[in-house]
Amino acid sequence: MTPWPMDSLRRRLLGAAALGAMTGLAGCADVRRPNRPDAMGAESASRQWSGRMALQVDDASTAPVNAGFELTGQARQGELVLLNPLGNVLATLEWSPSGAVLQKGSERRESPSLDTLVTELTGSPLPVxxxxxxxxxxxxxxxxWEVDLTGVGNGRLTAHRQTPLPQATLRIALDR
Incomplete structure (x- = not known):
């Protein structure tokens, strides 16, 4: 067996490292959908927030929700996207007067009730x-619900649900 020349070996190693880096970056790519204000109508596009949300429910059977979020639209028609720390979509919830759709990975659920799908998504009712x-x-x-709006000017919101049980706390920190 003859040894490879040093330059050939170096090129192969650099090529393998570059391929590995590109593969790793592709795995971290942001797969969020582009904003689609036209899909929800011009009126809805005027409201959009993004940041982090945490929902803690005082029930051992309900896992806490900690996620990035993008909220677009209005109470009547909108979209809530939950994101993992890398910015990849965990779930998308869309609603309109005709009903709501929850998309989690390849699973898609439809319901005439936004509240039903919000509870399914977060483990707790939330006043969307x-x-x-x-x-x-x-x-x-x-x-x-009791809401503390004193931090809204700084992009912070806290709301507590006292009833119905179990109690819950929602914290939101908006991006700046």
Whole structure:
């Protein structure tokens, strides 16, 4: 067996390293869908938030939700995308007056009730309609929920659900 010349070996190693780096980067690619304001209508496109959300439910059988999020639209028609720390889509929830659709990986669920799919997605009911108001700094009464809007100017929101049990705490930190 004859040894490879040093330059040939170096080129092969560099080529293998470059291929490995490209493969690794492709695996981390951001697979979020582009914003589609036209798909939801011009009126809906005027409201969009992104950041991190944490939902802690006081029930051992409900796992906490910690995810990046993108919320677009309005209470009547919109989209909520949950993202992992790398920015990849974990789930997408879309709703309109005709119903709601939850997409998690290859699994797709449809329901006439947004609340049903929100509960399925997060493990707890969340007042999605109120989120749009709260994120704008507007108080909106929701039975069982108390919201702290004092941090909205700094991109922070905290809401606590006292009833129905189990209690829950929602924290949102907006991107700046």
């Amino acid at each position: 309609a109120a989120l749009f108001e709260w994120l704008q700094g507007n108080p909106m009464d929701v039975p069982g």
